[in-house]
Amino acid sequence: MSVGVQDGSGVRLALLTLVSAVVLVFAIGVATAIGDYTIGLGNVFLAIGNGLGLTGAELPPIEESVVWDLRLSRALVAALAGAGLALCGAILQALLRNPLAEPFVLGISAGASTGGVCVIVLGLGAGSLSLSAGAFAGAFAAFGLVALLSNGATSGPNHTILAGVAASQLFNALTSYIVTTSGNAEQARNVMFWLLGSFGGVRWPDFHLLLVVVPMGLAICIYLARALDAFTFGDEDAAALGVPVARIRLALFAVTAVMTATIVSMVGAIGFVGLVVPHAARYVVGPMHMRLLPACAAIGALFMVVADIVSRVIVAQQTIPIGVVTALVGVPFFAIILYRARPQT
């Protein structure tokens, strides 16, 4: 398919894909094995095989139950959420031509948090479904506000970033206001925990939803990868290369908003993945989106699964909020990338 691409890069890419797939499966296995009740890695894969009807091994029922009812869905949701957030980061960084862009900076996560808090604290609606619905509505309110403030999809990238910062501040302030005025201590603690992200409550329906949203987002983004490349030198340059700029921007902003809203409404606002993973991926496969986007999805998935493992084992008998882990692991990693990626002049 690709003629004259630099020597051996096809082989390298295939190898990279294979290695990341194997590592990801292994990481999901480990994530499923580890916990209060530790299961051997072999048994984990046998239990998964049994469930899929591929193997017929005899296993203690408790182990099969822990794998299938609790941990596997959690690990798979972590993988898809990581892939989705990383993808959103890559798209926003390309569209806004700003290395700091990610769902957080645009206020989408803040909006989702406010929506979620409205449900938890103010008790709008009841049950976990409406928590997701509230977060989803909040994310779209933030998206709408940013679109309104940045005057449609046609204004400059910095304008959009500024609008996003304003929206973040507004929604974070609203969240704090709601929590401090009407929350009791117990509620406030729950909210804090949810805001920093947690995979604790996720089950199979969450996975099924993400299995639709994230791969579909990835497919749309890959379909538009060429157009994203054309944004390298700015909007006008993209237009001169035949890209319908306004339409593509709107479509991609909408895709990132849907993905972010879905993920945040499920597992809370997990920061840093959208920021750090695209930079790491660029370091490995270069800046062109046809390769960058799948690489972001793979690295994002791996990063999140590993972060989830770390969050559960770092303090005995206790789970650290995943957002704390992604930041603590991500920042030094990010520093290394920044240091090594500086231009050699």
Add this chain to the structure above:
Amino acid sequence: MSIVAENLSWGVRRRTIVSDVSLSVAPGETLGLIGPNGSGKSSLLRLLAGLKRPASGRVEINGEDIAAVPRKTLSRQVAFVQQSAATDTNVSVSDVVRLGRTPHRSALAGWSEGDEAAVRDALERVGMTSRRKQAWQTLSGGERQRVHIARALAQAPQVMFLDEPTNHLDIHHQIEILRMVRDLDLTSVIALHDLNLAAMYCDRIVVLHGGRIHACGSPAEVLTPRLLKDVFRVFAHVEATADAARPHIRFSAD
């Protein structure tokens, strides 16, 4: 390909920037667009290239109204080189030139022999073949501009618009870029600041003043002491050179 503009007007809010401009460019011609800062050169260039929509008037390229041509189809015929377009992305020279193939590729199509040939030719024509793997960020200003022109060439256009392509370059690179553009087998329109360079490399010159065409013709017809005083507010001697159509301007120091 010929370019014809009829009664183009464009403005921002109440301010008119381009006002009732009509001009035509013959196939293969190099047209220079000169005028003081704020005279509407860049805006006119963008209107001609279809990057801005005129408030009134129309542009025809090869007899077709560009407002009726889809963006992508237009980009296969028309290339636009911005003045010093920059990026923070860590791309290589060949990555940048490959972007020029965007209008020729469908969303998921692979990289074809034809694409590769176009990129190879474009790099060859600007003399950057040996630098194709070099990182964009490590190039000098003149090299970056050459790569931008290579990218425009990879689009395989018949018309090229250049917005002050020699900005920030030393005199050697200015001459090199303009000679390269003149020798291309294309219809080109170049916005320029340097009047002597415009006289040396353009077949015809259009002088913009306050968004209107003040004069249009060969360099010798247009670049008169009177026009330089009226439009550019400078005193100058215009001297004949070996080529009667291409005078040399000597600005007065006082």
